[in-house]
Amino acid sequence: MNIHPSLHAALGMLLAVVCGAAAAQASPGAQPTGTIEERLSVILQDPQQLETYARMGQKVSLFCANCHGDGGNSVKSDVPNLAGQNPTYLLTQVRQFADGSRRFEFMERLIKAMSVDERLGVAVYYARQPVNPQPVRDAALVAEGKKYYDKVCWRCHGEQGRGSESFARVAGQQTAYLTQTLQHYRSGTGSRVNPLMAANTRQMTDADLRAIVAYVSSMR
Ligand code: HEC
Ligand code: HEC
Known part of the structure; x- marks a missing residue:
């Protein structure tokens, strides 16, 4: 930014x-x-x-x-x-x-x-502040992202994306921030390196990434 x-x-x-x-x-x-x-x-x-x-x-x-x-x-x-x-x-x-x-x-x-x-x-x-989730723009993309999320991401970030003490809340997060952050973890070149997130983004294609961002940002 x-x-x-x-x-x-x-x-x-x-x-x-x-x-x-x-x-x-x-x-x-x-x-x-x-x-x-x-x-x-x-x-x-x-x-x-x-x-x-x-x-x-x-x-x-x-x-x-x-x-x-x-x-x-x-x-x-x-x-x-x-x-x-x-x-x-x-x-x-x-x-x-x-x-x-x-x-x-x-x-x-x-x-x-x-x-x-x-x-x-x-x-x-x-x-304590309530989150305003992002609107659903493409329901098919969101459904695809949910499939990926429910296979991989929920284990740490929670079924509803609400996180915990060790793992970030991701539900309702901003789209460009999510995209950038996931790309950085995947490439290992960003300002933020994390072995767990590197392992969990390595297999992700650009199409997967778009779908995941659409789903996660719309979670409540
Ligand atoms: C000039 C803009 C700006 C201001 C003012 C600002 N931030 Fe940030 N903050 C950012 C940006 C941009 C990021 C994301 C950085 C990145 O991509 O790693 C960030 C990231 C964060 C994060 C990490 C969030 C996450 O999900 O991991 C925390 C926590 C945070 N800011 C707290 C604060 C607090 C507390 C204040 C006020 C005292 C503050 N920020 C003021 C721009 C700002
Ligand atoms: C094995 C546990 C684990 C799994 C599985 C996992 N993550 Fe994470 N994730 C983490 C940890 C730990 C962090 C915090 C890393 C840090 O401090 O940089 C994190 C951070 C993030 C962040 C940054 C949050 C913020 O506010 O800046 C996003 C976005 C994210 N994960 C999305 C995902 C997605 C999407 C998936 C599924 C593809 C996933 N994670 C799978 C452990 C996991």
Whole structure:
């Protein structure tokens, strides 16, 4: 995707304003301990903390909405939805951007500027947002994609594509993003290499890929 230069310039300033205000509001009280995953599971089990973090996440998400859309339903086909994403998966991706194992320069800079609380906040906020699935444009293609999905992909991403802690939600994801991501896994040349996804895309023809994208993006 092309990022407007003004967005780059605004990054530092906006983050300081949005995230600074959000952090001040969160006031988590006693100093929390443990890994970020351990903290997430504590937050998910505590309705009060969940509300606090979701509210903070919502504030931070105003900046993310420039690309990921309101409530994490992207309006750009090559930018992924974050709505309905599993919070643990989301944090894993955030970590991968931060440590450079997943490359996308803008996201790397952005994530590095975020505190641990802000990362937790966006993860729990987006997880609770409903996903707007993509419309079905070609029912025959969708049916073909479903056959492939039900043979191969469901084992990890779930029968309904809703994912889990280790596997991404894919249901309702943006079409250009899905296409690009699957092509990158298949060729092993992209900014993202994963042995499980490489193994599961190697046999995929371009026709298979189109059908899978049509089906997955329309899943609810
Ligand atoms: C300038 C546009 C832009 C902004 C602003 C932006 N992102 Fe992103 N983000 C992207 C793009 C593009 C990708 C996909 C990168 C790729 O193809 O690997 C992405 C990917 C992600 C992913 C991985 C999603 C997945 O399904 O694997 C997460 C998580 C994420 N962004 C979180 C955020 C958060 C949180 C914010 C706000 C604090 C934010 N992004 C702001 C453009 C943006
Ligand atoms: C053996 C488990 C496994 C199977 C089977 C599998 N995947 Fe995945 N998939 C993963 C893992 C693990 C990731 C996360 C990799 C990463 O962090 O880059 C992933 C990531 C993805 C992503 C990126 C999600 C995002 O939000 O960026 C898409 C899209 C995807 N898989 C689609 C598929 C499709 C379509 C199939 C069937 C052809 C499939 N997967 C089969 C394990 C699997």
